Amino acid sequence: MRDSEDFDAFYHATSRRLLHQMYAMTGNLADAQECVQEAYARAWQHWGSVRNADDPEAWLRTVSWRIAASRWRKARNGLAALARNGTPETTAPPSLDSVALVTALKQIPEVQRRAIVLHHLAGLSVEEVARETDSPTGTVKARLARGRAALAELLRDEHAPEGGDYVR
Amino acid sequence: MSDDLSRQLERLRADVARVPLSPAPDVRRRGEQRTRRQAAAATLAGVAALAAIGYGTLDLTSSRADVQPAQSPTARSSDTAEPTPTTPTAPAALPAAVMLEIDELIPAEAPPPDTTDTTDYPAQDEGAATAWACQASTLGELGATSTRRRDYEWAYGDRGGRVVNTGVQIVGQFADPAAATAAVEALAAELKNCSVARKLGELGAMQTRHGSARTWSYYTPVQGGDAGLWDYIGVARSAKRVTVVVYSYVGMDAIGNRLADALPVALRRLSEAGPSAPAGG
Known part of the structure; x- marks a missing residue:
């Protein structure tokens, strides 16, 4: 599948860079990891248009940021924001x-x-x-x-x- | 500071390098699951709304379509528009104080919803409708002399990841506590024999100053989807008043503990309210 190859290449090229940025933004490795992977899952849902966007990486950054902001909002009153998607993989401190x-x-x-x-x-x-x-x-x-x-x-x-x- | 800050930020890369990221195929699978879940949720949101209104004709899943009670919910809905022998000609209106506020249904530990909405149906016919698929009899058919209904909705997220919770409360006033107790027993029997949704269990029962309350949980899987419809049902009696509360959400996982915690509290408040809750509210 050409689409999946494109996506996989994009993921390999950009995901760790985005993780780095989201870590700096969120201050939490597990949160950053979850937000980034959720953002890429959403990107795959709309890959036809994301791929052709002017700057796909900017799209991912914006989506990751919105996911993080949404999680903070939900976490404010103690909701486990990961309830729907399970807990993230264990990450090193x-x-x-x-x-x-x-x-x-x-x-x-x-x-x-x-x-x-x-x-x-x-x-x-x-x-x-x-x-x-x-x-x-x-x-x-x-x-x-x-x-x-x-x-x-x-x-x-x-x-x-x-x-x-x-x-x- | 600028260059220094860039260097310091760059050092965070060492932490990031140790964080595992899922392989790309797993991320794609997650996206595909998300698409299926959203499709199921969009369909089931309609189901939940219909179920809240009175469980009209549904043809969504074979599990639901195959299980048609002898007296179908469709017929039941239309029944409610017709006068029954037990429906009084001039029912006394129930006060608004017997209705739950939406905050009472939202679990205390849940975040503030992005949107909330309530709709009141004080008219007798609308209030007599059933609250849920497995409630075969309306409160009017069970002998209520007056009914009142309120629908609730609270939602999180945007259109891409919207999670909608819906609730229904129907209150019926009966001639005396014995009639109300008989209605509760009839409702409990209907829930016990429910063949439309899978019963997960009874969450609890409590005795209160003026009556009692019971709660149950149910799950309805959807064919071809990862999500299902989760329902939490409560029936409370306070003297000669009976309340049925249902709330539902569509999702992949049971977050029932959070939802179920709010229901007994709400029911206890109604059960403790006494036989003559003040008007207004």
Whole structure:
């Protein structure tokens, strides 16, 4: 099947990159894994049109992000968001080095986190981030600046000696 | 900070490298299952709606179509439009306070739904309709002098992954507690003998200050699909008032514990309400 070969090649080429981005966005490996695989399952449902989209990977990113946002909404009141699809495969815990960064990312506003991940991790230009998030470029620049400043502050606090001032 | 941030983000790749991703064929299978599930859900949502209204003529699955009770649900629906010997000529209206609010049906631990809707049918004929496929007799036929009905719907997700829960409550007022008790027993017998859906079991029974309540769960598989119709039925009596509550959802898995938890609480509230719940509400 030509379609399945196309899809499989696309999956192999892009899935781990998307997983990386979703991990930075969600701060949770298992959540990122589940969102990404669900997004690709949906992509296969609409593969005829997704394949011919201007940027199929952007489509996957947007769908993954929406799935993650939906899961957060559902998880707010304690619903196991995985109930319908089963639990994800066991994943290794994040490295200790990652914990501070992931923790800091989770503390900044969602719109800033998304802009940072798209720009600094997915490698999108400010204009491309603006298109993907449906926001003006000025807004994206402001989100990037504020997000970076907030992360710098959070990471500095993270490394500050307990109970004392951070000394450069 | 910018380059430094990019480098730090890049380091997360080491964590990601250890995460297993399903093989591409498994992902495709998941997508295909999703398509089938959605098709089944779209069909069954219609079934659930029809069942809620009174189980009209259905030809969805052989399991349902093959099991036609001697007195078919179709006939039953039309029966409700006709006066019966037990239907009073001037029934007293039941107060709104005997009806559940939609929040009482949604389990406490469930997330806030994306959409909710309730529809009231205070008219006698509509209220006399059955609440579920296995309820063969309307409350009017069982002797209720007055009935009232409310339909509920709460849903999650968008069109691509929409999960819809539906509920129905029908309340009947009987001449005395003995008549109400007899109606409950008749309803329980009908549910026990249900051949339309597979009975999963009785969830529980409780005695309350003014009466009692019982709950059951049922499942109806759909041929050729991964999803099925899950139904939770409750019957409560409070003095001379009987309430039938049904709620249903379409899915692959039983999330019954969450759904079933809300039902006894709601029924207990109605059972404890006493013989003369205040009007209004």
